[in-house]
Amino acid sequence: MSVAILCIGTELTRGEIVNTNASWLAESLVALGLEVTAIETIADDREIIARTLGRLGAAHDAIVCTGGLGPTTDDITSECVAAVLGVPLERDETSLAEIRERMSRFGRTMAASNEKQADFPRGARVLPNRKGTAPGFSAKIARALSFFMPGVPREMKTMFQEHVAPALSPLVRDALAQVRVKTFGLPESSVNDRLAGIEQQYDVTLGYRAHFPEIEVKVLARRDAPPDARDAARRAADDVIARLGPDVVYAEGDVTFAEALGALLVERDLTLGVAESCTGGLVGNILTERGGASAFFLGGVVSYANSVKTAALGVAPELLARHGAVSAEVARAMADGARRALGVDIALSITGIAGPSGGSADKPVGLVHFAVATERALDDRQMVFPGSREQVRRLAAFAGLSLVRATVRGL
Amino acid sequence: MSVAILCIGTELTRGEIVNTNASWLAESLVALGLEVTAIETIADDREIIARTLGRLGAAHDAIVCTGGLGPTTDDITSECVAAVLGVPLERDETSLAEIRERMSRFGRTMAASNEKQADFPRGARVLPNRKGTAPGFSAKIARALSFFMPGVPREMKTMFQEHVAPALSPLVRDALAQVRVKTFGLPESSVNDRLAGIEQQYDVTLGYRAHFPEIEVKVLARRDAPPDARDAARRAADDVIARLGPDVVYAEGDVTFAEALGALLVERDLTLGVAESCTGGLVGNILTERGGASAFFLGGVVSYANSVKTAALGVAPELLARHGAVSAEVARAMADGARRALGVDIALSITGIAGPSGGSADKPVGLVHFAVATERALDDRQMVFPGSREQVRRLAAFAGLSLVRATVRGL
Structure with a gap:
């Protein structure tokens, strides 16, 4: 069973929106056990749509198509399918009544342009749309069992789950x-x-x-x-x-690095705090992206300026003057200060030069000093990361959390 | 000039990642004045790649292709292009030296699998990769001027801007x-x-x-x-x-919200600090995503736990007990405490319920309290945001920074 995904819409070929339908459909089809061999995105153009449908229908066992079922003049998927099949469009009175009923329920009157949403190629099976006005349909194009759905993600997803997946899954043998x-x-x-x-x-x-x-x-x-x-x-x-x-x-499985680290900390009944400089809050953000972080993460200090390193973490101004903010000494003082100021079992500190400017021969862009403070030990580490400011920051955040993970595993 | 975009990668046809390259490229090509009529995504499969390249080459004036240039065994774009053109792959010693040099610069030794990244179809023009190890190349396939770039977005984007756009733009007349x-x-x-x-x-x-x-x-x-x-x-x-x-x-133009706010603060000679609870560091992260933030952003406190709200921001435990952490009163105390603890002119506080759990009839998921403290005033605001945890957090971060912007503009 080889399946093609076809997404129709000039807003996609112009790059005005990211095509999240394609990846959602691909993932859903793979989860059914089907193999997606092609994903095509084309403009709202009669000739291109007809040619593409013909080609995909000859080469695949199934086509899953989104887009072009709306009420506007550039929504032409149904008429293109009818043309490819050599059949007329026929109005489906049941669908028409449903569209009318749905619109009146939301206080809208039916425009003439909405009526064409009830027109389907003769012989097509209508797929009801529970989330919007545009029904979908299925038809056989050459050898391909083909499904046409609206492009609005939530309408498409519901229709796929209720009508397309049940029709495709019996065909999977492996x-x-x-x-x-x-x-x-x-x-x-x-x-x-x-x-x-x-x-x-x-x-x-x-x-x-x-x-x-x-x-x-x-x-x-x-x-x-x-x-x-x-x-x-x-x-x-x-x-x-x-x-x-x-x-x-x-x-x-579906476990993030922060969740894995959090589970380890919870298992050992340990709390974590952070003192961030060059990462600017990214470590805290990563730790709290999913719910449940409050079980192990108490908080952090973003000490971007030296004055905050001193005021909030107790880093001595002389230490900053002697070694510079990006140094093992300051990283150690930050971690130690964060452990006390935040009242946590383990504190991670990160201070580095994320770039693009600020580097020197001695301290290049990408240089990051870390320290991990526990009740018993205070360890530091330095690394140099390649890449852009964004990459250095992400690498530093993950490397820092990785040091915490190693520390906890070694306790 | 009709242009096709081709994205190669089984991670795309399986829906494992969203294809943001396609929309970025489409947008960039449209900005050059070119028309994108097809975007195709195919698996890492020799036969499919060869067949697709042949078909696109016959139908389009240009092909812009991403993916399949990496070091792993499923990266086969170069050999497929060579097969379509009927030429052998040849090792480019300059590229090999550059890859080796790049890897050693970052302290990595060159694996055997990296060497094939210096192999190109005979006659192809090499496109240097300033951001990674995989060079790209260009070649003529049937009538299409064709460009092959790595799938890693930042490598692809730099290569497109430096080598592909300059080659394509002279072909546009408007x-x-x-x-x-x-x-x-x-x-x-x-x-x-x-x-x-x-x-x-x-x-x-x-x-x-x-x-x-x-x-x-x-x-x-x-x-x-x-x-x-x-x-x-x-x-x-x-x-x-x-x-x-x-x-x-x-x-x-290319100015982020944080940069626009930063320019406003610098113009007025004001410093900013933040006290974050539900956003967990996201606001600090947004403020420091680009360089130059140290001119206005001194730092922040991520007070995820109530104990940190008290220890680092001086929020009275009785206030937390009486009103709860998500309340106007606590938001005000957090902003006021942050202004003092961080030594800044303006402090923003954010405390809310990001979800997915933790909501109640009284305080639903999405409820966020903000406060902005200056030397002269302390204002609070509450909003309720729709959506997922990620959406609530991002909306809260931007809404908070927007309040700071309004405050500064009103000073």
């Missing part, structure tokens, strides 16, 4: 299983090198998804029966984890 | 001019309503680009001569700005 292994700390090329041969050894597919600076390794197994697929994915994933090691692999 | 108007505070439908008629009146195209929660309005004029295009875009943009007003429009 069983699929997937394990997602989340990593931080190795570049993608090194991850790839360490995992060489796994695909052949276990007859699985490895996918890499970089969400900078993290890398997720997806292990996908396809077998005849679900238990076999699950077993194969599990065995391959265990080898992936063994080869990358526990310093690099921090979780499986 | 003169184009564009003005970007940056806004925050009105929903897209309201922006759209207020700007009705501008396109006809000035013979320009308006494009909307939402970078949540900001909306950028792009005014694009196409004329025979550059001065005419610039003049038309300018006059239309002035009307756009007049219709939306100075509370909504904060800048033109």
Whole structure:
């Protein structure tokens, strides 16, 4: 079963909006066990739509299409499908009544332009739209079972789940299983090198998804029966984890780095605080992106200016004058000060030069000093990160949290 | 000139990442005056890549392609192009040396898998990559001038601007001019309503680009001569700005909200500090995303736990007990405490319920209290934001900074 996704809309080919429908549909189709081999985005143009539908219909088993079902003159998907099939458009009175009823419910009167939303190619099956006025439809184009849905994401998603997925899933024969292994700390090329041969050894597919600076390794197994697929994915994933090691692999599945670290801290009954300089609040932001952070994260000080390092963290002005704000000495004083000021068990400090300016021969852009303070120890580390200001900041934030993770694991 | 965009990567056809490259490229090509008629996304599959390149090359004047130039075994774009052209891959020693030099600069040793990034189809022109290890290349495929770039967005964007745009723009005959108007505070439908008629009146195209929660309005004029295009875009943009007003429009061009606010603060010689609870560091992060923030932003306190609100900001425990952490009273005490603790002229505080849990009938998810403290005044405000935890946090951060902007403009 090869499936194509077709997105119709000049707002997409002009780049005015990001096509989130395509990735949502692709992910949903893959989760059903289908293989998406092409995603095409085309303008609202009769000739291009007709030509593309013909080509995709001849090459794929199914087409899932969004867009061009609205009331305006540039919404022409239905008439293009009718033209490709060589059939007329016919008004569906049931759909017309439903559109009229829906509009009156929201206090709107039906414009003439809305009536065409009840026109479908003869022989098409209408797909009701519970979230909006534009019904969808399905039809066979060449060999492809084809589904046409509106482009509005929430209307499309509901229609897909209620009508398209149930029609497609009986066609899938293979069983699929997937394990997602989340990593931080190795570049993608090194991850790839360490995992060489796994695909052949276990007859699985490895996918890499970089969400900078993290890398997720997806292990996908396809077998005849679900238990076999699950077993194969599990065995391959265990080898992936063994080869990358526990310093690099921090979780499986839909768990963020912050959540994995948080679970570790909660397990040990430890609280965390941060003192950020060059990251400016990014570490706190990462820690609180998902709910539940209050179980381990008490807070932080963003000491962007030296005056705040002194006033809020107690860093001695002489230390700042002697070593500079970006130094091991100041990082240590920041972490120690944050642990006391915030009343936490573990405090992380980060002070560095994120760029693009501010670097020197001695202290280049990308240089970052870290310290981790606990009741018993105060350790510092320095690293130099490549890339833009944004990358240096993200790398510094993750590297800092990684130092906290190593500290807690070593306690 | 018809241009096709081709994005190669199984992570895209599987929906593992949203294809932001496609919309960025489409927007950039349209800004050059080119028409994008097709955007295709395909898997890392030799046969599909070759077939698609052949078809696009025959139908378009140019192909702009991203992805598949990395070091891993599923990066096969270069060898597919070589196969389509019927030429061998040849190693480019200059590129190899540059990759080696780049990696050693960042303390990494070159893996064998990185070497193939210096292999290009014979006759191709190499496009240097200033931001990463994978160089791109250009070649003629059938009638299409074709450009191959890495899929990593920042590498791709720099390469496009430095090498692809200069090669394509001489082929465009019309003169184009564009003005970007940056806004925050009105929903897209309201922006759209207020700007009705501008396109006809000035013979320009308006494009909307939402970078949540900001909306950028792009005014694009196409004329025979550059001065005419610039003049038309300018006059239309002035009307756009007049219709939306100075509370909504904060800048033109490539200026972030934080930079616009920072310029205003620097102009008035004022320093800013923040006290964040539900935003967890996001406001500090937004303020320091670009360089130059140290001219106005001294720092912040992330008082996620009540104990930190008391210890670092001096919020009285009785106040927290009586009104709860999410209250006007606590927001006021946080802003006032932050102004003193951080030694700043203006302090913003944010305390709210970002969700997904933690809401009640009295204090629903999305409720956020703000306060802005200056030497002379202490004002508070409450808002309720819709959406996910991420959306509530971003809206709260921007709304808070918007209150600071209004305060400074009113001084």
